[in-house]
Amino acid sequence: MMLQFKMVWPQLNLSVRCQSCGKNENALKALIENMPIKTIQGHEMVGGWMLRNRSVYMGKRFFDIPPQEMESECMKDAPVGRISLLFPQGNSTEMLVKYDECEDSRSYTPVADVVEEDLETLKQVGKLQWKSATRTKEVLVVEFVAED
Amino acid sequence: MKTFKQLKAEIEEQIAVSSLEPDQDVLDVFRYSISKAGAGYPQDNQIFTTWFYGAPDCGYVTDWCYFLVELARDEYYSMEELCKIARFWFVQPSHFGEYCGLYKQYYFTKEIDKIMDTLTRQEFVELLSAFRAYIANVNVWVFQYFPWGVGQAFMRKDQKYYEEALSLCNG
Numbered sequence: 332m333m334l335q336f337k338m339v340w341p342q343l344n345l346s347v348r349c350q351s352c353g354k355n356e357n358a359l360k361a362l363i364e365n366m367p368i369k370t371i372q373g374h375e376m377v378g379g380w381m382l383r384n385r386s387v388y389m390g391k392r393f394f395d396i397p398p399q400e401m402e403s404e405c406m407k408d409a410p411v412g413r414i415s416l417l418f419p420q421g422n423s424t425e426m427l428v429k430y431d432e433c434e435d436s437r438s439y440t441p442v443a444d445v446v447e448e449d450l451e452t453l454k455q456v457g458k459l460q461w462k463s464a465t466r467t468k469e470v471l472v473v474e475f476v477a478e479d
Numbered sequence: 480m481k482t483f484k485q486l487k488a489e490i491e492e493q494i495a496v497s498s499l500e501p502d503q504d505v506l507d508v509f510r511y512s513i514s515k516a517g518a519g520y521p522q523d524n525q526i527f528t529t530w531f532y533g534a535p536d537c538g539y540v541t542d543w544c545y546f547l548v549e550l551a552r553d554e555y556y557s558m559e560e561l562c563k564i565a566r567f568w569f570v571q572p573s574h575f576g577e578y579c580g581l582y583k584q585y586y587f588t589k590e591i592d593k594i595m596d597t598l599t600r601q602e603f604v605e606l607l608s609a610f611r612a613y614i615a616n617v618n619v620w621v622f623q624y625f626p627w628g629v630g631q632a633f634m635r636k637d638q639k640y641y642e643e644a645l646s647l648c649n650g
Contacts, residue, residue: 369499371619376627385622386615388498390491393608397552418545421608422494423615465628472499 334359336366336443338428339474345456347449348478349414352441354402358419359442361396363477365389372471374457374464378406379433382457384426384473394419403438412450415439430457480593483602490587490609497616501624505617508533508580509624518579533579534625536572537618540584543568544611551604561603562595584614 334351351359368387375381396419409415409429417425417439427439430453445453463469481489507513512526519529547565550556556564570588577585587610598606 371499371623373619373622376622386498386612386619388494388612388616390494398549418542420545420548421604421611423608423612425615464622465630468624470501470623 332360332363333479334363334443335478336363337474337476337478338445339476340372340456340471341474342469342471343456343459345452347453347456348446349443350446352413352444354404354441355416356442358394358396358401358416358440361392361394362387362389362416362419362424362442362475364392365394366475366477368475369472370475372456372460372463372473374460375427375433375435376464378435378437380429380431380457380461381406381433381435382428382430382453382460387424387426387475389419389422389424393421394424395421398440401440404441405438406433406435409433409439409441410444412445412447412453413441414443414445415441428453428457430454481590483594483598483606486587486590486594487606487609489590490606490613493583493587494609494613494616497613497620501620502583502617504581504583505620505624509621514580516578516580516582529579530625533576533581534621536576536579537581537584537614537621539572540569540576540588541611541614541618543572544607544614548604548607548611551600551607558598558600558603561600565595565607566592581617584617587613 334356336349337346338349339346370384370387373383373385375383406429411429411431413429415427417427419440460471463471509530514526514529519525522528547568550564551561570592573585573588591606591610
């Protein structure tokens with residue numbers, strides 16, 4: 332199984348490719364097995380420039396990896412493009428995608444990276460989502476699609 | 480009283496309904512500023528205090544469910560203890576959410592409360608996981624409709640800001 336997937340924002344006609352970051356591959360595998368997943372795109376409101384998906388539903392495979400078996404990482408120190416999970420468990424998880432500077436000193440569960448060539452697209456989506464959250468309130472959908 | 484299977488199916492149905500379409504309770508409270516349960520009425524009929532207090536409680540319920548499921552993985556805690564902790568942790572914030580106008584989540588809390596003592600450990604985990612997924616969807620819509628733009632009126636200030644203000648006063 333290739334540990335890679337795409338994030339697609341159909342209304343924006345934009346997408347980014349994502350691949351394993353080499354950490355927590357069992358968690359990434361469980362996430363990918365639940366794809367395709369559609370949810371509402373959100374934005375972090377205090378920690379920095381991160382896209383935030385507050386409800387990523389995992390209805391196909393129950394996520395049962397204990398937190399103590401997963402590696403964690405301080406968001407402030409994570410590279411731009413890092414995709415991390417927050418409280419993955421059972422049927423759901425939160426997901427954060429760092430697209431620029433962050434001050435958040437809490438730890439998250441890193442699983443993947445947006446590929447280098449797509450980082451500018453990621454920043455573009457991040458800025459549009461911030462505009463939506465604070466001004467236009469446009470509802471944007473994101474799709475997570477597994478790639479072969 | 481519903482069975483475990485009936486209640487879980489009912490919650491899962493609401494998860495599907497609220498994943499990509501707004502939850503009606505959230506629309507009423509956060510988009511249309513309607514608080515039917517009375518929260519905010521005594522405070523000059525404002526909605527802002529209801530938003531301020533009602534929104535975080537959704538987040539708390541989501542996180543408490545996460546921690547309860549983690550505790551349930553540990554056989555050290557008996558089912559009786561887990562049910563007691565659950566009632567302490569998520570019934571109160573869920574009830575407050577209802578007072579703020581988020582009715583459906585408290586309806587589910589009450590239904591879970593009714594059958595909680597009859598659940599096996601595995602059923603407890605599955606039911607709270609499903610409930611957490613539903614509350615997470617409610618939380619998504621709360622964040623979507625919360626008017627974050629008002630934050631522009633309350634920018635962070637620092638020493639330099641006040642020194643400049645002081646110099647203006649000393650003119």
